[in-house]
Amino acid sequence: MTTPFKQVYELTGELDSRHVRYDLQFVREALMLSVAVPGERWEIEFFENGSIELERFVSRGVESDPLVATHLLEYFK
Numbered sequence: 001m002t003t004p005f006k007q008v009y010e011l012t013g014e015l016d017s018r019h020v021r022y023d024l025q026f027v028r029e030a031l032m033l034s035v036a037v038p039g040e041r042w043e044i045e046f047f048e049n050g051s052i053e054l055e056r057f058v059s060r061g062v063e064s065d066p067l068v069a070t071h072l073l074e075y076f077k
Contacts, residue, residue: 004046008033011044 008024008031015022015035023034030045030053039059046052 002050004031004048004050004052007052008046 011033012022012024021036025032025034027045030047033042033044033046035042035044041057043055043057044052045054
């Protein structure tokens, strides 16, 4: 049987061998592996019961408008 710890260990070993940067943290009762690759960010959560959740965030590209950050912050008012 493959345990969540073994899954994380194997994946981080693969990422290390490919020189891919990642961070580990505990979130929502899970161990989350945050991976940054060009144009994308992945959040992979490993739960004690063996389930895995993956979210993939893809870049829309570079914004040239210097006011973009101001417009984005409007969402948080």
